[in-house]
Amino acid sequence: MTDPTVPRIPLAELEAGVPFARRHIGPDAAEQAKMLAHVGYGSLDELTDAAVPDSIRSAAALALPPARTEAEVLAELRALAGRNQVLAPMIGLGYYGTFTPPVILRGVMENPAWYTAYTPYQPEISQGRLEALINFQTMVADLTGLPTSGASLLDEGTAAAEAMALSRRVSKRAKGGKGAKGTEGVFLVDADTFPQTTAVLGTRAEPTGVEVVVADLSDGIPAEIAERGVFGVLLQYPGASGAVRDLRPVIEQAHGLGAVVTVAADLLALTVLTSPGALGADIAVGTTQRFGVPMGFGGPHAGYMAVRDSYARNLPGRLVGVSVDADGDLAYRLALQTREQHIRREKATSNICTAQVLLAVMAGMYAVYHGPEGLERIARRVHRYAAVLAEGLRAAGVEIVHEAYFDTLTARVPGRAAEVVAAARDAGVNLRQTNADLVGIACDETTTRAGLSAVLAAFGATADIEELDAATGEALPAALARTEPYLTHPVFHRHRSETGMLRYLRRLADRDYALDRGMIPLGSCTMKLNATTEMEPVTWPEFAALHPFAPAEQAQGYLELIRGLEEQLAEVTGYDKVSLQPNAGSQGELAGLLAVRAYHRANGDTGRTVCLIPSSAHGTNAASAVMAGMKVVVVGTGQDGDVDVDDLRAKIEQHREQLAVLMVTYPSTHGVFEDNITDICAAVHDAGGQVYVDGANLNALVGLARPGRFGADVSHLNLHKTFCIPHGGGGPGVGPVAVRAHLAPYLPGHPLQPAAGPGTGTGVGPVSAAPWGSAGILPISWTYVRLMGADGLKAATQQAVLSANYVARRLEPHYPVLYAGPGGLVAHECIIDLRPLTKETGVSVDDIAKRLIDYGFHAPTMSFPVAGTLMIEPTESEDLAELDRFCDAMIAIRAEVDKVASGQWPAGDNPLVNAPHTAAALGGEWEHPYSRQEAVFPAGVSAADKYWPPVRRIDGAYGDRNLVCSCPPPDAYDD
Numbered sequence: 001m002t003d004p005t006v007p008r009i010p011l012a013e014l015e016a017g018v019p020f021a022r023r024h025i026g027p028d029a030a031e032q033a034k035m036l037a038h039v040g041y042g043s044l045d046e047l048t049d050a051a052v053p054d055s056i057r058s059a060a061a062l063a064l065p066p067a068r069t070e071a072e073v074l075a076e077l078r079a080l081a082g083r084n085q086v087l088a089p090m091i092g093l094g095y096y097g098t099f100t101p102p103v104i105l106r107g108v109m110e111n112p113a114w115y116t117a118y119t120p121y122q123p124e125i126s127q128g129r130l131e132a133l134i135n136f137q138t139m140v141a142d143l144t145g146l147p148t149s150g151a152s153l154l155d156e157g158t159a160a161a162e163a164m165a166l167s168r169r170v171s172k173r174a175k176g177g178k179g180a181k182g183t184e185g186v187f188l189v190d191a192d193t194f195p196q197t198t199a200v201l202g203t204r205a206e207p208t209g210v211e212v213v214v215a216d217l218s219d220g221i222p223a224e225i226a227e228r229g230v231f232g233v234l235l236q237y238p239g240a241s242g243a244v245r246d247l248r249p250v251i252e253q254a255h256g257l258g259a260v261v262t263v264a265a266d267l268l269a270l271t272v273l274t275s276p277g278a279l280g281a282d283i284a285v286g287t288t289q290r291f292g293v294p295m296g297f298g299g300p301h302a303g304y305m306a307v308r309d310s311y312a313r314n315l316p317g318r319l320v321g322v323s324v325d326a327d328g329d330l331a332y333r334l335a336l337q338t339r340e341q342h343i344r345r346e347k348a349t350s351n352i353c354t355a356q357v358l359l360a361v362m363a364g365m366y367a368v369y370h371g372p373e374g375l376e377r378i379a380r381r382v383h384r385y386a387a388v389l390a391e392g393l394r395a396a397g398v399e400i401v402h403e404a405y406f407d408t409l410t411a412r413v414p415g416r417a418a419e420v421v422a423a424a425r426d427a428g429v430n431l432r433q434t435n436a437d438l439v440g441i442a443c444d445e446t447t448t449r450a451g452l453s454a455v456l457a458a459f460g461a462t463a464d465i466e467e468l469d470a471a472t473g474e475a476l477p478a479a480l481a482r483t484e485p486y487l488t489h490p491v492f493h494r495h496r497s498e499t500g501m502l503r504y505l506r507r508l509a510d511r512d513y514a515l516d517r518g519m520i521p522l523g524s525c526t527m528k529l530n531a532t533t534e535m536e537p538v539t540w541p542e543f544a545a546l547h548p549f550a551p552a553e554q555a556q557g558y559l560e561l562i563r564g565l566e567e568q569l570a571e572v573t574g575y576d577k578v579s580l581q582p583n584a585g586s587q588g589e590l591a592g593l594l595a596v597r598a599y600h601r602a603n604g605d606t607g608r609t610v611c612l613i614p615s616s617a618h619g620t621n622a623a624s625a626v627m628a629g630m631k632v633v634v635v636g637t638g639q640d641g642d643v644d645v646d647d648l649r650a651k652i653e654q655h656r657e658q659l660a661v662l663m664v665t666y667p668s669t670h671g672v673f674e675d676n677i678t679d680i681c682a683a684v685h686d687a688g689g690q691v692y693v694d695g696a697n698l699n700a701l702v703g704l705a706r707p708g709r710f711g712a713d714v715s716h717l718n719l720h721k722t723f724c725i726p727h728g729g730g731g732p733g734v735g736p737v738a739v740r741a742h743l744a745p746y747l748p749g750h751p752l753q754p755a756a757g758p759g760t761g762t763g764v765g766p767v768s769a770a771p772w773g774s775a776g777i778l779p780i781s782w783t784y785v786r787l788m789g790a791d792g793l794k795a796a797t798q799q800a801v802l803s804a805n806y807v808a809r810r811l812e813p814h815y816p817v818l819y820a821g822p823g824g825l826v827a828h829e830c831i832i833d834l835r836p837l838t839k840e841t842g843v844s845v846d847d848i849a850k851r852l853i854d855y856g857f858h859a860p861t862m863s864f865p866v867a868g869t870l871m872i873e874p875t876e877s878e879d880l881a882e883l884d885r886f887c888d889a890m891i892a893i894r895a896e897v898d899k900v901a902s903g904q905w906p907a908g909d910n911p912l913v914n915a916p917h918t919a920a921a922l923g924g925e926w927e928h929p930y931s932r933q934e935a936v937f938p939a940g941v942s943a944a945d946k947y948w949p950p951v952r953r954i955d956g957a958y959g960d961r962n963l964v965c966s967c968p969p970p971d972a973y974d975d
């Protein structure tokens with residue numbers, strides 16, 4: 001019976017469900033109203049109308065498809081996934097099938113405790129991932145035979161480019177003078193290097209005046225090249241063809257020329273081959289993808305670099321080191337952190353900021369899971385597969401080009417390569433067609449006997465695998481057999497059972513503070529919701545298991561998703577064309593600046609090399625400009641935090657003829673909507689320059705304003721901020737570059753996948769190893785846009801602005817808020833100034849950041865962009881209760897500072913300077929002038945939900961003075 005008192009809801013409405021935007025945006029309507037009242041506005045529109053200058057505001061709504069429900073979008077994703085075809089991936093070139101142990105797949109890759117963490121700048125609450133990264137570093141150092149490894153780079157190609165830059169910095173040859181022909185010297189690359197690596201090297205070399213010379217070095221360095229000032233040499237080991245060569249003679253010869261030698265090495269091969277270090281190499285680079293990280297159509301994976309001792313302080317990217325805490329107990333931290341965090345601006349040695357932490361954790365855990373014997377067994381199996389194939393092919397009269405190989409063969413089939421590759425494809429296997437006569441075949445951990453038979457059949461051979469195996473010997477050169485031990489540390493032996501592994505992963509995750517525990521209010525980092533629906537497709541095999549160089553017809557679902565996301569982002573930003581290739585914001589910056597450079601050159605403006613950058617800019621901006629061959633000229637910041645327009649106009653005038661580009665962050669790095677941005681853009685254009693808007697802060701603009709329409713020519717976005725890709729503890733990221741039409745011909749291309757570039761032959765060469773960079777995580781951002789629709793995206797931005805202003809208003813009576821824009825409003829973040837407090841009481845930014853840990857929070861961004869301040873970005877995803885919990889904690893801390901100021905607590909012994917407090921600290925004698933209760937359960941902290949930091953405050957300087965960057969021996973943990 002129908003109850004007439006219950007209103008009847010139409011079916012269509014019942015089917016619509018709760019819009020996803022309501023799940024993504026933390027505060028509900030009632031909370032929003034409360035916050036608006038606190039800030040003094042009647043509606044979100046009223047607030048953002050007041051905050052965002054008229055001159056930049058978009059009149060029209062974004063032209064995006066309407067929001068869909070989670071169920072609908074998952075169904076769409078399933079349909080796209082169904083249009084990808086997963087074949088046995090025997091293409092090689094640095095990407096291999098791998099079996100991700102499910103305990104790692106679910107325990108790390110699909111676990112928000114790992115993927116929602118931030119970069120471990122607050123080491124006391126990051127001990128779990130720091131330990132995982134030190135495992136990674138130890139694994140890389142052991143296998144490469146070089147003592148110091150970094151904590152991950154973006155991919156193999158860019159790691160090689162970083163090695164080139166490092167070689168140039170440290171080589172005697174480069175210091176001794178310029179190379180021949182007016183270049184800055186020659187970087188010599190062996191012809192048997194992965195083609196994408198050589199292409200990335202080319203992109204990175206040209207603007208800095210380095211000449212990349214590619215030559216066959218199998219018989220040594222030709223004399224005519226040796227004479228040209230070679231500062232560095234890169235050798236692939238094993239080569240792209242699969243050949244395994246003894247590199248010792250060429251390394252010796254290169255050293256004789258004063259060159260630094262880099263070996264790009266396959267880590268699995270190194271379990272059975274002499275290490276690059278033992279061969280004499282100075283640097284080893286590569287990828288750790290095949291250590292359990294899905295190919296994902298190109299990424300994300302962790303690149304690596306390991307170096308000889310004397311280069312440790314020159315390493316690009318992050319380095320985890322061992323130090324001690326306030327009790328003298330062992331603790332991990334980012335070593336040489338100041339150097340890394342500031343990226344040394346125009347004196348930068350690299351622009352790497354976001355790297356590939358989550359994937360490095362996975363690769364390190366793969367080594368923990370298998371241990372040295374397990375890895376060697378996989379390597380021997382993979383090698384046997386290759387040997388069995390070689391035997392079967394030779395028996396059928398097919399020439400195998402190299403005698404010595406590890407996992408990859410090159411087979412010579414004159415004039416028949418295309419036919420063989422097509423036959424293999426029909427049988428479900430992708431091979432590599434090197435040219436008309438040569439076919440490359442790479443075996444991996446996922447190769448099967450059925451796969452081998454299919455390959456043999458494609459060549460017209462039939463064979464019994466069992467018989468071939470019995471007849472097959474080793475094809476690894478005896479002189480290169482590995483004798484050096486590796487992975488001897490107990491961590492690589494202790495967790496062999498799944499129970500043991502599960503608990504190890506859980507134990508490390510429990511030490512860390514990630515978004516699954518509470519708010520991470522990091523200014524300039526946008527730590528917002530990474531929704532589960534967005535994350536789900538990433539590990540579906542149809543997205544995860546595609547080789548980046550698989551033929552386009554097998555990747556139709558991916559290509560549709562990629563084109564769709566490019567179009568969505570073009571619409572959101574107001575630009576005409578987007579490239580998703582850059583795999584971090586820094587790489588997007590480089591790609592954008594290279595496009596500007598190419599545009600000026602195409603117009604004959606070769607002298608336009610000056611890049612104007614405000615002093616408040618993120619360090620990567622200046623570093624990228626230098627890498628793009630530009631000269632950085634710094635523009636001052638006014639008292640109000642805005643770009644100093646008078647100084648800017650003066651610098652434009654001064655460099656009128658040389659002006660290439662102005663690089664400016666909008667909203668500003670100070671979290672303010674500057675209202676003169678359109679005038680600034682016009683002034684730069686008037687002088688013949690281009691405008692680069694750093695779009696890392698796009699979370700304040702989506703749906704409200706579009707940089708491509710308010711005067712800018714180019715931007716990069718950080719999808720790992722605004723578009724919900726999780727931070728992964730310091731990566732992965734995606735940094736698409738978006739341009740106006742006149743710059744579109746100069747977007748990055750790719751030698752193995754023309755469809756990834758502008759297709760006009762004018763592209764600038766790849767900035768990442770894979771055609772679409774970290775394609776495997778693009779479904780996250782695509783899903784976010786589909787779930788939110790135009791209205792949801794705009795509402796998210798408006799809420800982000802409201803939340804920042806709410807926090808600013810709540811904290812203002814207790815801490816001065818630096819900088820505001822129109823109407824006294826901030827944008828999506830605010831800076832609170834602690835300098836007066838520090839001056840008055842001695843309580844530092846560090847003390848407050850560490851005290852926040854006792855209150856159960858991750859600190860805001862410290863001392864960026866202004867030293868002695870905290871920059872808070874609450875994002876739209878935090879609900880009012882969490883925002884209030886944070887504000888209450890900050891206010892309670894302010895009251896604690898007052899107790900220090902009044903002398904109630906001595907300056908040298910109070911809960912602030914002693915923070916954070918561990919559970920262990922409660923156990924012994926308690927001789928502080930405050931109670932245990934005040935130490936660990938200050939106002940608002942529930943005993944039941946308490947987050948306990950595993951270590952006390954870490955002594956950073958100690959760790960830098962005593963640089964130790966691999967797993968400490970077990971007795972180091974003894975009391």
Ligand SMILES: Cc1ncc(COP(=O)(O)O)c(C=O)c1O
Pocket residue numbers: 352353354524525584585586587618620621665694696697718733735
């Ligand atoms: C304003 C700004 N620009 C550029 C970057 C660099 O991005 P990525 O770390 O992805 O290289 C960041 C990173 O935090 C940033 O905040």
